[in-house]
Amino acid sequence: xxxxxxxxxxERNCAYLNLGDGRFADVxxxxxLDYLDDGRAAALTDWDGDGDLDLFLRNRxxxxxxxxxxxxxxxxxxxxxxxxxxxxxxxxxGAVVDVFAGGKRFVRQLAAxxxxxxxxxxxxxxxxxxxxxVDRVLVRWPGGDAQEFSGLEPxxxxxxxxxAPAARLLPAxxxxxxxxxxxxxxSSGSARVVLRTPLPLPPAAAGSTGPKLINLWSRTCxxxxxxxxxxxxxxxxxxxxxxxxxxxxxxxTAEWPESEALFASRVxxxxxxxxxxxxxxCEGEVEFLRTVLEHVLARPTxxxxxxxxxxxxxxxxxxYLGPIAPDQLLADAKRYGEKPPLGSERGxxxxxxxxxxxxxxxxxxxxxxxxxxxxxxxxxxxxxxxGQVPPPQRE
Amino acid sequence: MxxxxxxxxxxxxxxxxxxxxxxxxxxxxxxxxxxxRQQEIxxxxxxxxxxxxxxETEILYKHADHELKELAGILAxxxxxxxxxxxxxxxxxxxxxxxxxxxxGEVRTVGKFSxxxxxxxxxxxxxxxxxxxxxxxxxxxPFEGAAQVSVAFKLYRVERxxxxxxxxxxxxxxxxxxxxxxxxQTARWRxxxxxxxxxxxxxxxxxxxxxxxxxxxxxPQFTECTGAVFADDALFADLMLRGGDYxxxxxxxxxxxxxxxxxxxxxxxxxxxxxDDLYVATGTGIPNRLYVQNPDGTTTERALxxxxxxxxxxxxxxxLDHDNDGDQDLVCAMGSLIVISANDGTGTFAPxxxxxxxxxxxxxxxxxxxxxxxxxxxxxACRYVKTRYGESLPDPFHDARNGPPxxxxxxxxxxxxxxxxxEVGLDANNDRFSLAASWADYDADGDxxxxxxxxxxxxxxxxxxxGKFVDVAAxxxxxxxxxxxxxxxxDFDLDGDFDLLVSNMFSGAGQRIAYQxxxxxxxxxxxxxxxxxxLGNTLLRNNGDGTFADVSxxxxxxxxxxxxGAVFADxxxxxxxxxxVPNGFLTNELKDDL
Numbered sequence: 001x002x003x004x005x006x007x008x009x010x011e012r013n014c015a016y017l018n019l020g021d022g023r024f025a026d027v028x029x030x031x032x033l034d035y036l037d038d039g040r041a042a043a044l045t046d047w048d049g050d051g052d053l054d055l056f057l058r059n060r061x062x063x064x065x066x067x068x069x070x071x072x073x074x075x076x077x078x079x080x081x082x083x084x085x086x087x088x089x090x091x092x093x094g095a096v097v098d099v100f101a102g103g104k105r106f107v108r109q110l111a112a113x114x115x116x117x118x119x120x121x122x123x124x125x126x127x128x129x130x131x132x133x134v135d136r137v138l139v140r141w142p143g144g145d146a147q148e149f150s151g152l153e154p155x156x157x158x159x160x161x162x163x164a165p166a167a168r169l170l171p172a173x174x175x176x177x178x179x180x181x182x183x184x185x186x187s188s189g190s191a192r193v194v195l196r197t198p199l200p201l202p203p204a205a206a207g208s209t210g211p212k213l214i215n216l217w218s219r220t221c222x223x224x225x226x227x228x229x230x231x232x233x234x235x236x237x238x239x240x241x242x243x244x245x246x247x248x249x250x251x252x253t254a255e256w257p258e259s260e261a262l263f264a265s266r267v268x269x270x271x272x273x274x275x276x277x278x279x280x281x282c283e284g285e286v287e288f289l290r291t292v293l294e295h296v297l298a299r300p301t302x303x304x305x306x307x308x309x310x311x312x313x314x315x316x317x318x319x320y321l322g323p324i325a326p327d328q329l330l331a332d333a334k335r336y337g338e339k340p341p342l343g344s345e346r347g348x349x350x351x352x353x354x355x356x357x358x359x360x361x362x363x364x365x366x367x368x369x370x371x372x373x374x375x376x377x378x379x380x381x382x383x384x385x386x387g388q389v390p391p392p393q394r395e
Numbered sequence: 396m397x398x399x400x401x402x403x404x405x406x407x408x409x410x411x412x413x414x415x416x417x418x419x420x421x422x423x424x425x426x427x428x429x430x431x432r433q434q435e436i437x438x439x440x441x442x443x444x445x446x447x448x449x450x451e452t453e454i455l456y457k458h459a460d461h462e463l464k465e466l467a468g469i470l471a472x473x474x475x476x477x478x479x480x481x482x483x484x485x486x487x488x489x490x491x492x493x494x495x496x497x498x499x500g501e502v503r504t505v506g507k508f509s510x511x512x513x514x515x516x517x518x519x520x521x522x523x524x525x526x527x528x529x530x531x532x533x534x535x536x537p538f539e540g541a542a543q544v545s546v547a548f549k550l551y552r553v554e555r556x557x558x559x560x561x562x563x564x565x566x567x568x569x570x571x572x573x574x575x576x577x578x579x580q581t582a583r584w585r586x587x588x589x590x591x592x593x594x595x596x597x598x599x600x601x602x603x604x605x606x607x608x609x610x611x612x613x614x615p616q617f618t619e620c621t622g623a624v625f626a627d628d629a630l631f632a633d634l635m636l637r638g639g640d641y642x643x644x645x646x647x648x649x650x651x652x653x654x655x656x657x658x659x660x661x662x663x664x665x666x667x668x669x670x671d672d673l674y675v676a677t678g679t680g681i682p683n684r685l686y687v688q689n690p691d692g693t694t695t696e697r698a699l700x701x702x703x704x705x706x707x708x709x710x711x712x713x714x715l716d717h718d719n720d721g722d723q724d725l726v727c728a729m730g731s732l733i734v735i736s737a738n739d740g741t742g743t744f745a746p747x748x749x750x751x752x753x754x755x756x757x758x759x760x761x762x763x764x765x766x767x768x769x770x771x772x773x774x775x776a777c778r779y780v781k782t783r784y785g786e787s788l789p790d791p792f793h794d795a796r797n798g799p800p801x802x803x804x805x806x807x808x809x810x811x812x813x814x815x816x817x818e819v820g821l822d823a824n825n826d827r828f829s830l831a832a833s834w835a836d837y838d839a840d841g842d843x844x845x846x847x848x849x850x851x852x853x854x855x856x857x858x859x860x861x862g863k864f865v866d867v868a869a870x871x872x873x874x875x876x877x878x879x880x881x882x883x884x885x886d887f888d889l890d891g892d893f894d895l896l897v898s899n900m901f902s903g904a905g906q907r908i909a910y911q912x913x914x915x916x917x918x919x920x921x922x923x924x925x926x927x928x929x930l931g932n933t934l935l936r937n938n939g940d941g942t943f944a945d946v947s948x949x950x951x952x953x954x955x956x957x958x959x960g961a962v963f964a965d966x967x968x969x970x971x972x973x974x975x976v977p978n979g980f981l982t983n984e985l986k987d988d989l
Contacts, residue, residue, distance in 0.1 A: 039977025060656025117659025351682030
């Protein structure tokens with residue numbers, strides 16, 4: 001499922017060192033920053049409090065988040081300043097701070113948002129190199145006057161409040177974080193896709209009342225057989241949960257019904273009294289499920305097995321790619337089978353949707369029609385007409 | 396070679412063939428009729444690769460690149476002399492090699508780095524050598540004892556200068572570490588190639604050294620502690636060790652696709668304990684994460700309890716005190732909405748304002764400042780494409796004016812936020828493909844000015860004149876017409892004013908093609924604009940008089956690959972801002988087709 005060409009992929013992140021004379025040196029590899037990640041954003045903060053700027057990196061590829069501890073040599077001084085506005089905005093965003101030290105003037109401004117999609121710490125960090133004494137600090141508050149602070153020592157943290165007579169010393173803190181690199185988690189072929197908005201299915205596809213699992217499988221697909229065996233083994237639990245299993249075999253009619261696979265699945269379960277029996281799909285049934293899959297997934301798959309959890313009212317709730325873990329299915333049947341959450345609480349992971357998002361039922365109708373699924377096309381057109389879509393959450 | 400054909404190449408290298416990069420079938424059926432122009436651009440973008448075309452230099456590139464990759468493999472094995480004797484097969488008889496690791500030069504110590512630099516001018520004259528094995532043995536001598544050496548070449552100019560001969564400009568990079576001692580070499584070489592009877596295997600006739608850096612340090616500057624900081628998050632492996640390519644086929648297509656990974660992050664102290672915390676924006680169906688820092692530097696993930704585990708695709712995020720009540724509120728760009736959640740002072744949030752754009756395009760980067768100096772923070776929000784990324788085609792691609800508008804939202808609390816984009820003059824040149832913006836008072840007149848990085852064309856520098864804005868980018872020589880993706884302001888030269896770092900795209904293919912004499916022949920202005928497009932990152936020095944100077948070449952910082960969020964970051968801790976460049980566009984299972 002992860003195929004496709006790269007485009008300027010596998011590029012190493014870069015780091016450039018300021019040589020102080022208008023020129024920089026490429027220190028990408030030697031600094032340890034040259035990850036192959038598809039990097040997007042970087043945010044800076046002296047996270048561990050040891051007096052240099054650490055980095056959070058946000059990537060497209062996994063790991064999508066990295067923390068890099070800066071191991072600047074000890075003995076380089078710094079000054080750390082936290083501003084608070086009283087006349088200007090309280091964050092003092094836009095304040096410009098001059099630190100005069102060692103015959104140089106170091107200027108920083110307090111920004112909210114820079115780079116790309118990133119915001120760094122509001123604590124202003126001044127690296128001071130070998131400077132041993134800070135002469136003075138000048139804060140130009142946004143929309144206000146400049147204010148001078150004196151008596152600040154290097155290697156300390158201060159709070160500077162607009163209008164306050166002096167800088168306030170903040171407690172020192174330095175922690176040791178151990179090296180702990182991470183790597184991308186390898187892909188697996190399976191996934192559980194909880195629909196953001198449930199999708200009503202036409203009565204023919206939804207079948208009888210009650211929650212059900214429609215499963216597409218083939219006798220030539222080993223994971224399919226394993227999955228069926230696993231479900232068969234939990235037949236009693238599925239019965240109790242009130243979940244009907246409808247395995248649809250994609251193999252040719254000639255091999256039906258004495259399918260080895262069917263036989264194998266029953267034998268494997270050690271019994272022949274299963275509550276569910278694989279059957280052949282009706283005309284257009286698989287075509288329709290494939291159309292639904294393309295509608296639901298941004299990148300549909302041809303892989304098997306694939307399963308559809310349908311609630312008691314005939315709405316598709318969850319798509320499973322690859323084999324289902326029976327325990328997950330039982331939990332899903334409980335949560336999504338009878339009275340599924342309609343709104344913001346749905347999802348494969350704990351969280352909330354802010355916005356509702358209606359499905360493009362007209363688009364789905366058109367896809368059905370393009371495949372000569374006329375009945376289904378009419379169903380979705382009618383649905384779109386009636387606006388029988390769960391209403392958006394907040395919009 | 397007709398005009399549209401040459402346009403095709405420009406599009407192919409600069410934009411990337413997104414239609415190829417993504418599986419074609421996932422693109423929606425085209426129902427709306429396309430204009431002839433759209434059809435042309437789409438066809439040209441998607442279907443041409445320079446190698447399919449008749450650019451001879453791209454064929455030469457392919458062969459030279461193949462040889463250099465093999466050479467790099469041999470050099471990386473370094474070690475014993477027998478391996479290096481093998482390099483002679485890449486060279487023509489009596490090839491002339493400059494000393495690739497010259498003596499002398501200028502030596503500087505900055506932080507933990509010791510840098511020895513030889514430019515073409517500084518390199519002392521030394522006799523050219525003809526024994527490649529000896530030259531490379533000397534080049535690689537500093538890696539003696541290194542457990543592993545990496546060697547890479549990047550080839551970015553190709554020109555035929557004589558029958559059977561061509562020149563390439565090549566970036567050479569080598570790195571190795573022996574226990575604590577680390578060595579990196581970065582050099583630019585001009586390689587002359589001689590073609591042979593076998594057209595696939597040109598031989599190196601000579602190498603000139605343009606630039607050479609050798610850097611040593613004890614230990615790395617950065618050590619990854621990701622696993623320690625996020626050890627508490629039970630879903631870290633599920634959510635953060637997997638990328639956009641994974642989620643693309645594994646989540647509901649409703650809403651923004653997760654494929655491209657344009658989700659940001661914000662640092663701020665959400666619970667007022669004096670320690671920075673981290674909010675991480677994620678794609679559709681993946682809950683945003685709030686990592687609250689513990690005193691020992693580890694984190695506790697508490698987005699759900701804090702009320703900010705949004706599942707909607709979230710791009711730009713900011714932590715700021717929007718109502719001046721002394722705590723950090725959260726601003727999220729979710730689709731065409733900007734949602735501000737108010738902090739109750741303990742790090743728990745509740746949505747307080749929802750700002751909806753009048754048109755559907757998604758918001759990207761956010762940047763806040765008090766532009767009208769009335770004591771509260773206003774928000775500027777960028778927008779990139781009118782539909783989905785990769786579907787809205789820039790036209791013309793090097794100076795596109797068919798992007799969606801950005802917005803300035805004025806803080807009028809308690810009444811709410813007001814869209815004042817037009818009222819303050821930010822509707823000028825507000826039709827580009829904007830990815831990022833950042834505020835700074837570059838003219839030191841006391842109010843914040845705004846720089847906007849636009850892909851496919853010119854950037855904006857909106858000078859703030861007492862609450863009204865004028866786009867002075869052209870007059871200030873700060874347009875940086877290219878593939879703008881990120882903005883960072885710092886005083887890199889310590890002269891007291893703010894300079895600009897703009898993320899752009901560095902494309903070897905783009906530079907190879909756009910510098911061919913026949914590329915856009917007869918349309919010199921357009922040719923130059925397109926040449927700029929793939930040059931890489933830009934450093935604009937503030938001249939202090941309202942204008943900027945592009946000093947990227949002197950600074951030597953262009954090569955940032957496909958750069959997104961390059962930022963100034965004084966990691967060397969000496970007060971001279973350094974740079975960090977996150978880059979790389981789309982890594983998939985298959986390698987680049989270019």
